[in-house]
Amino acid sequence: MCVCxxxxxxxxxxxxxxxxxxxxxSCIRCLGxxxxxxxxxxxxxxxxxxxxxxxxxKALSNTYTLVELYFAPEVQDFTVLADFIKxxxxxxxxxxxxxxxxxxxxxxEGFYTTSAVKQTFGEFKSTSFGRCVSLTFIILTYVLAVIWxxxxxxxxxxxxFLFNMESSCHRINILSETTIxxxxxxxxxxxxxxxxxxxxxxxxxxxxxxxANICKKAEFYVTYDLYxxxxxxxxxxxxxxxxxxxxxxxxxxxxxxxxxxGIRW
Numbered sequence: 001m002c003v004c005x006x007x008x009x010x011x012x013x014x015x016x017x018x019x020x021x022x023x024x025x026s027c028i029r030c031l032g033x034x035x036x037x038x039x040x041x042x043x044x045x046x047x048x049x050x051x052x053x054x055x056x057x058k059a060l061s062n063t064y065t066l067v068e069l070y071f072a073p074e075v076q077d078f079t080v081l082a083d084f085i086k087x088x089x090x091x092x093x094x095x096x097x098x099x100x101x102x103x104x105x106x107x108x109e110g111f112y113t114t115s116a117v118k119q120t121f122g123e124f125k126s127t128s129f130g131r132c133v134s135l136t137f138i139i140l141t142y143v144l145a146v147i148w149x150x151x152x153x154x155x156x157x158x159x160x161f162l163f164n165m166e167s168s169c170h171r172i173n174i175l176s177e178t179t180i181x182x183x184x185x186x187x188x189x190x191x192x193x194x195x196x197x198x199x200x201x202x203x204x205x206x207x208x209x210x211x212a213n214i215c216k217k218a219e220f221y222v223t224y225d226l227y228x229x230x231x232x233x234x235x236x237x238x239x240x241x242x243x244x245x246x247x248x249x250x251x252x253x254x255x256x257x258x259x260x261x262g263i264r265w
Contacts (some may be wrong), residue, residue, distance in 0.1 A: 018194055037250075038110025041243035044104045044236055049099045051233025053092045058156070060085045063158070070206055070214055071191045077201040091220035099237070102144075106244055109137055110251065134252040142217055145241040152234040158196065159231050162224040169215035172208060187211065219235045 064085050072078045172187050188207035191197045197204050206214060214220055 037247040038242060040108050040249060041240045042107045044243065045099060045240035048233045048236030048238075048240055049088050049096055052155070052230050052237060053096045053233075054065045055226040055229030055233060057089055057092050059158070059223050059230055060089055061063075062223040062226065063143070066214070066219065066223060067191070067196070072197055072201045073203055077204075080198065082194055106137060106248070108139070108246055109134065135250060137248045138245065138252055140243060141244045145238065145245060148234065148238050148241055152238050153233045155227070155231045157226045159224075161189075161191070161194050161244070162220075162227060163197070165211070165220075166215060166224065169212045172212045176212075178208075 064082060067078055067081065068075065075082060168187050168189055175187070186207070188205050189211055190205040192199050192201060192204045
């Protein structure tokens with residue numbers, strides 16, 4: 001299998017960078033033209049978006065079920081949350097499609113402006129349009145990074161809530177085993193305090209044994225893990241966008257520098 005992969009790479013390299021010295025020289029030139037920063041950022045972006053979109057979509061569905069079963073049996077008590085879950089799931093589809101296309105655009109921009117490509121094709125050729133495209137990518141990527149920073153912080157809220165919920169359940173189990181008083185019934189989780197439910201939601205709060213029973217459900221831990229997955233995915237995507245900013249800024253700086261030297265098509 002490895003031999004087949006090497007042969008395929010050599011065939012592609014020979015087709016793109018034909019050299020009379022053979023496959024080795026073509027492969028070296030081909031590998032030297034790869035924008036590794038943009039490529040790494042693209043891979044991280046795809047991984048992060050996949051984790052965020054996949055984990056977030058399923059976690060939102062499980063959240064609707066948990067809220068309806070334990071915190072607000074009446075749907076009219078959490079209509080805002082229900083609408084948010086429904087519409088944000090559609091937003092997730094759009095985010096996945098957008099970042100797939102945007103990652104390809106940035107990768108293509110990296111291929112055509114990286115220093116390895118310039119060295120491969122010899123004389124570098126810069127135009128005002130090329131510099132404008134690079135500047136546009138810098139601004140757009142920076143704006144996306146700021147927006148995604150807010151999304152990254154937003155995904156921490158359900159993780160924090162479920163972490164506190166799991167800690168409360170652990171506290172309830174300890175109190176129920178070590179004390180003769182009904183102290184564990186005073187340990188509660190109020191979803192209204194985190195903004196998930198309005199203050200008129202009934203009951204909106206779960207205490208004592210009922211709370212501990214929720215934590216014993218497999219759906220709870222699945223939802224918790226999915227939100228952690230979405231949180232990690234958002235962090236990876238944010239890091240990938242910062243890498244994009246670094247790569248596009250470097251490319252633009254090179255374009256400006258060589259543009260001032262008057263090297264043009």
